[in-house]
Amino acid sequence: MNREEARRRAEEFVEQMTVEELASQLKFDSEPIDRLGIPEYNWWNEGLHGVARAGVATVFPQAIGMGATFDDDLLQEIGDAISTEARAKYNMQIAHDDRDLYKGITLWAPNLNLFRDPRWGRGHETYGEDPFLIGKLGVRFIKGLQGDKEYLKTAACAKHFAVHSGPEAVRRHFDAKVTQKDLWETYLPQFETCVVDGKVEAVMGAYNRTNGDPCCAHPYLMNEVLRGKWGFEGHYLSDCWAIRDFHEEHKITSRPEESVKLALDNGCDLNCGCTYQRILDAYKEGLIDIEVLKRSATRLLTTRILLGMFDKTEYDDIPFDKVECKEHLDLASRAAKESLVLLKNDGILPLKKDSIKTIGVIGPNANSRLSLIGNYYGTSSRYITVLEGIQDYVGDDVRVLYSEGCHLFGPKVQRMCWPRDRFAEAATVAQKSDVVVLVLGLDETLEGEEGDTCSEYSSGDKKSLKLPPSQIELLEMIAQTGVPFVVCMMAGSALDLGYADEKANAIIQAWYPGARGGRDIAQMIFGEFSPSGKLPVTFYRDLEGFPEFDDYSMKGRTYRYLEKEPLYPFGYGLTYGKATIDKAEIVGNKNFSEASKDGLSIKVSVINECDRDIEEVIQVYAHVNNTDDEVPNSKLCGFKRVSIGKKDRKDFLIDISSKTFETVNENGERGVTGDSADLYIGFGQPDKRTEKLTGQKALKISI
Numbered sequence: 001m002n003r004e005e006a007r008r009r010a011e012e013f014v015e016q017m018t019v020e021e022l023a024s025q026l027k028f029d030s031e032p033i034d035r036l037g038i039p040e041y042n043w044w045n046e047g048l049h050g051v052a053r054a055g056v057a058t059v060f061p062q063a064i065g066m067g068a069t070f071d072d073d074l075l076q077e078i079g080d081a082i083s084t085e086a087r088a089k090y091n092m093q094i095a096h097d098d099r100d101l102y103k104g105i106t107l108w109a110p111n112l113n114l115f116r117d118p119r120w121g122r123g124h125e126t127y128g129e130d131p132f133l134i135g136k137l138g139v140r141f142i143k144g145l146q147g148d149k150e151y152l153k154t155a156a157c158a159k160h161f162a163v164h165s166g167p168e169a170v171r172r173h174f175d176a177k178v179t180q181k182d183l184w185e186t187y188l189p190q191f192e193t194c195v196v197d198g199k200v201e202a203v204m205g206a207y208n209r210t211n212g213d214p215c216c217a218h219p220y221l222m223n224e225v226l227r228g229k230w231g232f233e234g235h236y237l238s239d240c241w242a243i244r245d246f247h248e249e250h251k252i253t254s255r256p257e258e259s260v261k262l263a264l265d266n267g268c269d270l271n272c273g274c275t276y277q278r279i280l281d282a283y284k285e286g287l288i289d290i291e292v293l294k295r296s297a298t299r300l301l302t303t304r305i306l307l308g309m310f311d312k313t314e315y316d317d318i319p320f321d322k323v324e325c326k327e328h329l330d331l332a333s334r335a336a337k338e339s340l341v342l343l344k345n346d347g348i349l350p351l352k353k354d355s356i357k358t359i360g361v362i363g364p365n366a367n368s369r370l371s372l373i374g375n376y377y378g379t380s381s382r383y384i385t386v387l388e389g390i391q392d393y394v395g396d397d398v399r400v401l402y403s404e405g406c407h408l409f410g411p412k413v414q415r416m417c418w419p420r421d422r423f424a425e426a427a428t429v430a431q432k433s434d435v436v437v438l439v440l441g442l443d444e445t446l447e448g449e450e451g452d453t454c455s456e457y458s459s460g461d462k463k464s465l466k467l468p469p470s471q472i473e474l475l476e477m478i479a480q481t482g483v484p485f486v487v488c489m490m491a492g493s494a495l496d497l498g499y500a501d502e503k504a505n506a507i508i509q510a511w512y513p514g515a516r517g518g519r520d521i522a523q524m525i526f527g528e529f530s531p532s533g534k535l536p537v538t539f540y541r542d543l544e545g546f547p548e549f550d551d552y553s554m555k556g557r558t559y560r561y562l563e564k565e566p567l568y569p570f571g572y573g574l575t576y577g578k579a580t581i582d583k584a585e586i587v588g589n590k591n592f593s594e595a596s597k598d599g600l601s602i603k604v605s606v607i608n609e610c611d612r613d614i615e616e617v618i619q620v621y622a623h624v625n626n627t628d629d630e631v632p633n634s635k636l637c638g639f640k641r642v643s644i645g646k647k648d649r650k651d652f653l654i655d656i657s658s659k660t661f662e663t664v665n666e667n668g669e670r671g672v673t674g675d676s677a678d679l680y681i682g683f684g685q686p687d688k689r690t691e692k693l694t695g696q697k698a699l700k701i702s703i
Contacts (some may be wrong), residue, residue, distance in 0.1 A: 001151050001306055003233060009310075010301035013038065014294050022280040024292040025300055026264075028237075029101075033455065039619045040099050041236070044272055046156070047107030047145065048125060048376040049084045051513070054102035057085050057378030058328040058515075063111060064492045065511035067127035067536035068573075070617040072140040074335060079144020082107070083154040086316045088322040100545040105307055108157040108204060108237075109143050109376075111188045115167050115493075115537050116557050119549050120624070121447040121460030122164035124374055124492020124512065128536025129570060131186055132636045135193030142198040151308035153315055157202035158194045160239055163187045163219055164206035167549050168450035169459035172242075173249035175209040176552045180668030185631065186554050192230055196432045201234040201294035201303055205268060207242045215251055217266040234630065235299040237270035238263065244275045257282040264288055280433075324381055326408040329516070336520040338615070338641070339473045341509040341631045343497070343513050348484055348505040350527025350576060351435060358399040360433030361387045362426050362478065364408040364471065370443040371490040372517050375452065380515030386439050386488060389518030392467035393526055401429040405438075406480075409468035410447060423477060430481045431575045437525065438469050438478055438504075441491035443512075443548075453459050465496040465543060472499075479503040488521060494539040497567060500699035509535070530576040532615035532641070534684070539568035559685060571619050571636070572683045572693060577610030579644060584681040584699045587653070593702045596661035596672045602701070604652045604681055608644035618652060620658045620681050621698070625672035629663035634678070636687055678702050 013036055014022070024031035025038075032040040046052035049060040060066070060078055069075075086105050093103045111152070112134055115123040127134045138158070147153030163176045163183065170344045194200050203226060205216035213219065216238040226232045246252055246259035253259045256275050260282040263271070282288050308315065317571060322328070342349070351359075365371040367387040373380075384392070391400050404413055405426040411419040428437050444452060446468070466472065476499070478485055486506040489495065490513075500507055508531070510521055524531055538559050545564070547556055554561045559570035581604040590600045604618055620638035625632045637660040642652055661677055662670050680686035682698030689696050 001303065001308070005299065006302045009305050010263060010298045013301050017297065019283060019290060019293065020280065021284070021539050022290070023276070025277050025297045026270060026279060026293070033405070034341055035651050037310070039308070039555050042099060042101050042104050043106045043270060044375045045086070045102050045104045045107050047109040049081055049374065050378045051085050051089060052376045052378050054104065054266065055379055056324055056381055057089070057628065058324045058381045059373055059377050060332045061335050061339045061514045061517065062374030062512035063127055064124040065513060066335065066675050067137060068341055068511060068533040069335060069641070070133070070534050070639050071338055073138050074338065074401030075137045076140040076144040079141040080147070080172065081331055083145045084149060084318060084435070085323050085328065086154050087318045088320050091316060091318060092320045105305070106155045106157065106202065108598070109145070110138050110156070110158065110348040110638060112158050112194060113160055113161070114186060116165045116554065117464045117549055118465060118494040118540060119319050120535065121168050121462065122166070123447050123537070124447065124526060125376065127465070130536070130560070130636050133536060135190040137192045138190055138483050139198035139650045142194055142200050143463055146201060152306045153316065153574070155201035155303055155307060157163055157204050158191055158200045159204035160206035161203050161215060161226070162191055162206065163210040163552065164208055164215065166461055168461050170451060171207040174246045174550065177211055178552045179666070181553050181664050181666050184668040184670060185664040188225070194239060195226065195230045195232050198496060201306070203232065203234065204237050204239055205242060206291055207239050207245060209250060214246055214252060216268045217246070217262040219266055220331040233541065233546055233701050235303055237267050237271040238272055241273035243260060243271055244267065244273055244403060250508065257285060257287055261287040264292050264296060268450055269299045271598060275495065276281060282536040313592065325388060328694065331518065332514050332521055336513040336517040337524065337529055339511055339513060339533045340531050341535055342531040343507040343509055343568050344501055344504065345506045345574055346524060346554065348435070348486060349525060351525055353394055353397055353526055356398050356434045358433045359394065359428040360401045360434055360436040362403050362405045362429055363438050363474065365441050365443070365490045366402065366403055366439035368443060368669060370445065371441060372512060372515055374492055375513035377446050382409060382516060384516040384517055384518040386437065386518040386521050389520070390437065390525070392408070392519065393522040401433055403429045406470040406474045408443065409470060411470060420473065423474070426474060427477060427481060430483045433483060436478060436483050436485035436558070437483050437488055438475065439488045440475065443488045447492055455691060461549070462493070465494060465540065467495060475499060486525065491608060494537050497544060499568060527576065530612060530614045531573065532575055532617065534571050534573040534617050535568055536570070538562060538566045538570045541567045548562045560633050560635050562633060565689050567582060568693070569685050569687055569690045572690050574694070575614050575616065577608060577612050577614040577681065579606055579608050579614060579616045580696065581605065581681055582607050582649070583616040586701060586703065590703065592661065592676050595703060596658055599658040600656050600680065602638070602654045602656060602679070603651065604654060606642060606644055606652065607649045609644050613643065613645050614682050615641060616631055617641050618654060619654060619684060619687055620654055620679060622656070623678050624661055624663055625676045625678065627663055628673040629665045629673050634680055676703060
């Protein structure tokens with residue numbers, strides 16, 4: 001089913017509709033039109049890291065963990081698994097005439113926003129802080145969701161367009177002001193990639209304004225850029241109740257009917273919320289033209305036709321048995337394993353089961369289900385916490401002692417008790433253990449979307465990079481026992497790990513690893529596999545001198561603009577072995593002029609020097625020379641996850657796009673302004689901190 005044919009069929013439907021029927025199709029809970037054979041349909045469904053909020057589904061690692069895999073092949077497999085489960089559930093629900101919220105095959109994912117500030121509560125919904133990484137992973141995830149058959153398997157949605165990353169507390173009336181350079185250099189590239197290369201079917205507008213105009217009625221972003229420059233042909237929808245914000249929060253209109261007009265005139269086809277219930281009032285007042293309603297209805301019906309809702313499709317027979325099947329659970333486990341980032345290891349890891357009699361598992365996230373799943377999740381039929389994963393792994397061979405240690409953020413676990421009511425127990429567990437696994441961090445009650453959190457951080461954003469005071473005290477107390485300990489940090493963002501870096505024997509960044517991720521963490525701790533995840537965000541030492549949260553300029557933010565040495569850099573992560581890049585060379589020996597037109601390929605030779613199989617991530621960074629338009633630091637332009645057997649040597653090919661050699665000027669214009677470039681090939685950035693932490697220097701090629 002090609003788009004042109006689907007559009008013609010949609011137009012035939014639309015031409016037969018009354019004004020009332022047209023209006024009924026532009027709400028997220030679209031009404032049936034029985035005389036035309038159009039069933040009701042609820043457009044709102046979530047698939048960020050598994051089908052969410054509609055019963056049982058495979059719960060994959062949260063998106064930030066997927067970002068840490070640096071594995072675009074994996075992202076497509078995950079997208080395919082999610083769309084398979086979405087179709088299986090949809091088929092089951094339609095058979096029972098269940099057309100409720102969260103039951104459809106239009107999945108409002110992925111979140112392509114850039115994690116520009118570590119305080120942002122929703123950053124864990126993203127793939128990280130780099131537009132190239134986000135774009136590469138996003139395209140493959142979209143391809144997995146949408147499939148490559150005659151019909152769309154599900155319809156993906158790129159959100160939140162554009163220039164959106166907090167603050168959560170003010171998002172409904174906030175104006176994100178950006179320069180044209182920052183807009184085109186940082187905030188738009190990943191959306192462009194996913195629209196042009198990923199062919200994403202839907203785009204969702206953000207809550208905020210950008211440079212004065214609301215993102216769900218933005219003439220420049222929606223029409224000149226999205227549909228004009230990028231040729232987007234799908235449908236555009238509002239974030240939930242964002243159009244109501246036009247008159248209630250942004251104050252750019254005075255009443256709902258004016259908000260309806262502003263949104264529809266600028267091409268917001270679908271309203272998640274209640275404001276489009278006033279379409280008929282606006283129409284009767286003469287504020288909107290029937291052709292505008294037809295335009296949006298046509299786009300929406302085109303998507304439904306492309307999904308095969310009026311035909312027999314190859315997806316109609318996907319059985320319910322595919323939901324949370326072994327294949328998908330194994331894939332989730334693989335994703336969790338690849339997402340784990342080893343930040344520090346003095347040699348304590350991997351633990352050897354036969355040399356330990358007692359292991360202490362301590363911390364508020366050690367036996368927490370919420371710390372496994374992030375937000376926007378489905379229901380798992382089983383959860384495996386870190387405590388349970390370790391207990392299952394060691395069995396009866398090792399004694400496992402457990403203490404919650406402290407409340408996640410409050411002063412005590414039991415309301416009627418004194419503060420620090422689990423400290424004595426935690427200290428005793430540590431003292432009686434040969435080694436401690438201290439599981440700290442956050443969950444969706446501390447970082448998340450506005451209104452979804454329930455702690456002192458009620459906006460969803462963090463006030464600082466520090467752990468809650470209760471956890472800081474617990475960490476310090478465990479360190480003072482003198483017992484060797486491993487910190488396992490379960491959180492969706494960068495935290496201040498300075499003290500842990502100084503005192504802990506090892507640190508694992510586990511993110512939110514999925515419903516059964518505790519098993520994978522345990523297997524990593526005991527050396528069943530070597531960690532291979534890389535940081536998709538910078539871990540700063542502190543926020544001293546950092547721009548204000550509501551300042552959307554990129555100066556000093558993310559690894560590309562960083563002016564201070566980080567604690568742990570973007571792209572960094574250790575393994576249990578040692579691989580080296582023996583040689584790197586440009587295939588065909590292209591010069592800068594040729595590379596800036598056609599791109600190039602780099603042949604990389606990797607040697608595994610250790611006695612175990614490992615995975616690594618080859619990373620290529622570039623810096624264009626002799627231009628004032630290049631970003632201050634080198635930028636990621638290529639990556640490949642690779643497997644190397646023990647004592648083996650392999651060659652790998654990495655393609656580098658011609659866009660790598662373009663820069664963006666102050667007017668937002670992209671072009672080739674330099675005359676040469678330096679390429680750096682390694683297992684991390686070519687910065688001094690990465691070099692110090694890994695003991696390896698990236699290879700350099702100049703063209």
